[in-house]
Amino acid sequence: MSDLITADLVDLDLPAGDRREAVRSLAERLVKAGRVTDLDQFLADIEAREAQMPTGLDGGIGIPHCRSAAVTEPTLGFGRSAGGVDFGAEDGNPADLVFLIAAPEGGGSDHMTVLAALARRLVRKSFTGELRSVTDPAAAAGFIAKEVSA
Amino acid sequence: MKIVAVTACPTGIAHTYMAAEALEAAAEEAGHEIVVETQGSAGSTPLTAEQLAEADVAIFAADVEVRDKDRFAHLPQVSVGVKKAISGGDLLVAQAEEAAKNHVPAPAGAPAATPAGAKAPTGPGAASKVRAWLMTGVSHVIPFVAAGGLLIALGFALGGYQINLPDDDPLYKTILDGGFSAGSITAWGALAFGIGSAAFNFLVPVLAGYIAYAMADRPALVPGFVGGAIAVTTGAGFLGGLVAGFVAGGLVMWIKTWRVPRALAGIMPVLVIPLLSTAVVGLLMYVIVGRPIALITEGLTNWLNGLSGTNAVLLGILLGLMMCFDMGGPVNKAAYTFAVAGLSTGSEGALTIMAAVMAAGMVPPLAMALATVVRKSLFTDVERENGRAAWLLGASFISEGAIPFAAADPFRVIPSIMAGGAVTGALSMTLGATLRAPHGGIFVVPLMGNPLGFLVAVVIGTLVATALVIALKTFARRRPVQATTGATETVTERETVSA
Numbered sequence: 001m002s003d004l005i006t007a008d009l010v011d012l013d014l015p016a017g018d019r020r021e022a023v024r025s026l027a028e029r030l031v032k033a034g035r036v037t038d039l040d041q042f043l044a045d046i047e048a049r050e051a052q053m054p055t056g057l058d059g060g061i062g063i064p065h066c067r068s069a070a071v072t073e074p075t076l077g078f079g080r081s082a083g084g085v086d087f088g089a090e091d092g093n094p095a096d097l098v099f100l101i102a103a104p105e106g107g108g109s110d111h112m113t114v115l116a117a118l119a120r121r122l123v124r125k126s127f128t129g130e131l132r133s134v135t136d137p138a139a140a141a142g143f144i145a146k147e148v149s150a
Numbered sequence: 151m152k153i154v155a156v157t158a159c160p161t162g163i164a165h166t167y168m169a170a171e172a173l174e175a176a177a178e179e180a181g182h183e184i185v186v187e188t189q190g191s192a193g194s195t196p197l198t199a200e201q202l203a204e205a206d207v208a209i210f211a212a213d214v215e216v217r218d219k220d221r222f223a224h225l226p227q228v229s230v231g232v233k234k235a236i237s238g239g240d241l242l243v244a245q246a247e248e249a250a251k252n253h254v255p256a257p258a259g260a261p262a263a264t265p266a267g268a269k270a271p272t273g274p275g276a277a278s279k280v281r282a283w284l285m286t287g288v289s290h291v292i293p294f295v296a297a298g299g300l301l302i303a304l305g306f307a308l309g310g311y312q313i314n315l316p317d318d319d320p321l322y323k324t325i326l327d328g329g330f331s332a333g334s335i336t337a338w339g340a341l342a343f344g345i346g347s348a349a350f351n352f353l354v355p356v357l358a359g360y361i362a363y364a365m366a367d368r369p370a371l372v373p374g375f376v377g378g379a380i381a382v383t384t385g386a387g388f389l390g391g392l393v394a395g396f397v398a399g400g401l402v403m404w405i406k407t408w409r410v411p412r413a414l415a416g417i418m419p420v421l422v423i424p425l426l427s428t429a430v431v432g433l434l435m436y437v438i439v440g441r442p443i444a445l446i447t448e449g450l451t452n453w454l455n456g457l458s459g460t461n462a463v464l465l466g467i468l469l470g471l472m473m474c475f476d477m478g479g480p481v482n483k484a485a486y487t488f489a490v491a492g493l494s495t496g497s498e499g500a501l502t503i504m505a506a507v508m509a510a511g512m513v514p515p516l517a518m519a520l521a522t523v524v525r526k527s528l529f530t531d532v533e534r535e536n537g538r539a540a541w542l543l544g545a546s547f548i549s550e551g552a553i554p555f556a557a558a559d560p561f562r563v564i565p566s567i568m569a570g571g572a573v574t575g576a577l578s579m580t581l582g583a584t585l586r587a588p589h590g591g592i593f594v595v596p597l598m599g600n601p602l603g604f605l606v607a608v609v610i611g612t613l614v615a616t617a618l619v620i621a622l623k624t625f626a627r628r629r630p631v632q633a634t635t636g637a638t639e640t641v642t643e644r645e646t647v648s649a
Contacts, residue, residue, distance in 0.1 A: 047527045052160055053213065057168075058237040065164050067531075090237065103163050116190065119167035123175065123236065 004114050005076040005144050008033055010137035014098060016083020020047075023064050026077035026100040036102060038070035045070070046100075054088025061122060062087035062095030071104040074115050078140060080131070097131055117148040151182045153246055154197050154205040154222070158189035158212040159232045166190035169211040169235040176239030180247070189217055197221070207250040209242060211235030215282055215364055220419070223406075226253035281558075286364035287395055288558045289532045291357045295554055296539035298349030301342045303546035303591075309339020311590035314347075322347075353550065354378040354388050354478075357557060358395035365399025366406065369419045373398035373427035377435050384440030385447055387479025388553050392560075393439060398431045443480050450484035455491075462502065462579040469503065470510035470575025470611070474567040477514060477549040477556065486511070490588045501584035505598060508547050509578045509607045510571035512591055515544030515551030516608070517570050517615035518563070524616065528623045533558065544612075547591035562622040570615025577607035 009029050014022050023046055030036040045066040049055070055063045062085060077100035084094025099122065103115060121127040127147060134140045155173050159165035170186040177184035185205075187197045189212075208222040210229040226249040228242065235242055305313050305322065313336070314320045322340035331337050355378035362374025377394025381387065405423050414422065450472070457465065472485035489507035492500030522529045522537030529537065536554050543551030556563045581603030587594040595601045 041526070044527045048530070049161055051527065053233070055164075057233070063164050065161060067161060067163065090233065101164055103161075115163050116167040116188070119164045120171035122164075123168050123171040 003141075003145055004074060004118065004148060005078060005141045006033065007138040007141045009035075009075065009077045010140045011077075011079045012134070012137060012140065014079035014081035014085065016081050016085060016094075019050075019062065019064070019085050019087050022062075022079060022081065022085045022098055023100060026079050026098065030075055030077055030100070030102060033075075035072055035075040036068075036070050037072060041070040042066070042068050042102070056087030056089030056095055057122075058089055058091040058093070059128070060084070060089075060093050060096045061128065062089075062098045063101060063119075063122065064098070065101035065103070067103045067105055069105045071102045073104060075102045076100065076115075076118060076144065077102070078131070078144065097128060114148050118144070121147050151207065151247065151250055152201075152205045153177055153182055153184040153207055153209060153243070154201055154225070155184060155186045155209040156189055156212060156216045157186060157232060157235065158210075158214050158216055160214055162190035165213075165232040165236065169232050172236045172239035173209065173211065173242065176243045179240065180243050182243065182247075207246045207253070209235075209246050211242070213278075215286070218367065220367055226250055283361050283364040283396075283399065284392075284558060285530070287357045287359075287361035287392075288554045289530075290360040291353060291557070292532055292536045292554045294349050294352050294356055295543070295550055296536060298346045298353070299543040299546075299548045299551050300539060301346030301349065302548055303346075303542055305339045305341075305343025305346055306546060306590050307339070307593055309336045309343060311587040311594055313339050313343050314589065350550065351382070353553065354382050354391035357388060357553075358391040358398065361392070361395030362398035362402065365396070366402035369406070369423040370399050370402040370427070372424040373402065373431040376428050377431040380432055380435040380440070384436060384443055385480055385483060386435070386439055386443045387476050387482070388550075388557060389476045389479050390435070390439055390443065392557060394431060394435055397434060398427060401427045401430060447480040447484050450481060451488055454484065454488040462499075463576045465503065466506045466575035466577070466579030467572045468575070469507050470513075470571035470573070471568050473507055473510040473549070473575070474514050474571035474615075475564065477511075477553055482511075482549070493586060493588060498584065501586055501599065502579055502582060504588065505583040505585040505604055506575045506578040506607075508585060508589075508591065509583070509604055510575045510611065511549045512544050512547050512608050513570045513574050513611045513615055514549050514556070514567040515540040516612045517544075517567055517619065518552050518555040519544060520612060520616045521619050525620050525624070528620065530558075545592040547589060559623070562626065563619055566618035566622060567615045569618055570611040570613075572611075573614045574607045574611025577610055578604060581607060583607065 011026065011029065014025065024043060027036060027039060027042055031039050036042045045068040046064050049066045050064060055065065057063065064087070079098040079100070081096055081098065084096050085098060086094045089095065101115060101118070130143060131140060134143065157166045157169040157173070159169070166188050167190060170188045173186055174184055185197060185201050188194050202221055205225055208225040208227045210216050210227060211232050211234070212229070213232050228245045228249050230242060309322065313322050322343040325337055325340035326344050330341060355375045358378030358381065359371050359375035362370035374395050377398050378391040381390030381394050384390065402423055405427060410418060469485050469489070472481045475481045485507055489504045492503055519537045519540035522534045526534060533555060540551040552567060582600055583604035584599035585594065585597060585604070587597050595604070598604050
C-alpha cells in the first residue's frame, strides 16, 4: 500500500480565491502522481459531493472529498492558502487548510481505515496547528503520514 | 453517564469520523463514557447488546438514515446533522445530559420516547429526509430496471415484436410452457423476455418496499412490498407505488409509537405490525387508490376514442404528454392502449398514432441517459449507472428505464420529459411517420413509414427534454433545510454552477 500522502501532493502556497481552482490545482498533483486517472470525472464527483453539502468546517478547514471510479488508491492532497479559500463553512470563514481526500470506488478496508484516521485527526487543534506552521512539503507529508498511522 | 452514538455522513469517508472524534473528545471532557458506531466506509464495529443495554442516552450525528435504529428505541435520543456534531460536540453532550435526565424509562418496555422522537425534530430537515427515503427506494430499484429492461429488449430483438402478443396469451409464455428448444432463436427471445418480465414485476414493489424500509426499518418491508404489488395489479403504476411506500412507512412509524403490554411487545415487529400495516395499506391501495385509478384509465381511454377528426398535431402533443407522465401508470397505459387498439383498424391515421406514441415513449429514458452524460454532477452515482442502461432501454421503447429518475426527482424530471414527449409526438405526426408494430423501438424501424421522420422526432424531443431537465436541476435546485437554525439556506453564490 503506497503512502497516503507524499511531498509532491502538498502545496503550501495555494493562491487565495475560488474553491474550484484550489481543488483543481491539488487534483492535478494527484493526476501527476498517478492517483487519479480521469481529472474531469474526479472533479465532477467532487462537485457532486460539494453540492450535497459544502465541505467547509468551522476553524478555517476545507475538506473536499469524494469516492470516485477515477481514483486508484486512497490519497490525500494538502494545500495551505494564506489568503483563504471559501468552502462555505458555517462560521463564514475561508479555509486556510485544504485537504483533498480521494477515495476509490470500492475501497479496500485497510485503506479506508487510514482515511478514517485522518478524518479524526482533523478535529484536533494540535494536528491543524502543526500544519499551519510547517514550512516544508516533505515535513508536512511526513507529519500527516505519521499521525494517521499512529 | 454512558452514551452510545452513531455517526453517518453521505460519503462515509470524512465527516462520519470527525464527528465521532469530536463526540469522544467532548464526552471525555464532560466526564462521561461514550461508544460511537461510525456508519462509514471503513466498516463499522456495531455497538454490542451490552453497550446498548447499559447506555443512558443515544446521540445520532447523521445526514443519512441511521441503520437499525430499533436498537435505540429504549433510549432517549438526540439527533443532529453531522456538521453540528463536529463543531459543537460539547453542546451535543450537554443536550444528551438533559435528555437522559428527563427520560422516564417505561416499565412495560414500551418505547416511552415521545412520538416526536421518531421524527427527530432537530435532525436534518424534513425535505431532505423525504428525499433520503426516496433515494433508498430508487437505489434498490435500479438493478431491477437495468437487468429486467435489458433482458426484455433482448427478448424483442430475438423474438420480434410479437413476442409478448397477444395480450391475453403472450407468445413467450406459450413457448416457455411448451418446452424450451435451444435451437430456435425465437425460443431464446421468449426465455429472455420471460426472465426480464419476472424482474420487471418486482419494480414497483421494490420501490415501495424500500421507501418504507428506509422510513421504518424491517417491519415496514411487508406493507411496502405488498402495497407496491397491489399498485401494479390495480394499474396505478410507479406513482401508485410511491404512495404505497410512503403510506406504509408512515403507518409503521406511527404503530411503533404505540404502548403495548409486555406480552405483546415480542411479537410486534414480526407479526402484529406487518399484519396490521399490510391490511391497512392493502385496503387503501385496492379501495381508495385502485378504484379511482381504474376509472381514470377507463375515462381517458374513452375520451381518446371519442376524439374524432382532431388536429393531428394536437393529438400528437396530447399523446406525447400522456406517454411521459407516468411510465407504466394509468395515463401512459391509456395512451398506449389507445394506440395499439387502433392498429387493428389498419387505417393510416391509426398507424401515425402508433408511431407518435412509440416515439414519445422512447424519449424519457433517452433524455435521462443523455442528461447523465452531459451533466454528470447533477446525478448520484447510482443514477449515472442507470443512465448507462437507459440508452438501450430507451432505444427499445422500454420507458420504465426512466422510472428511477422520475421517482427520485419527480417535480423536475416529469415535466421535462413530458415536454420532450409532446414535441416528439407533434413532430412525428407532422412528419407523417407510421408504424404497424406495437413494440420494439429501434428494432422495428424497418417496419416504419418515414423512419427518418420518426428518428428526427425522437432526437429532437430527447434534446428538448434533456435541456429542460438539466436547466431545472441546475437553477431550481432544492436547498437543504437547516432545521436546527430554523432558517432555510438561502441561495448564495453556491448556485453559480458553470453552465
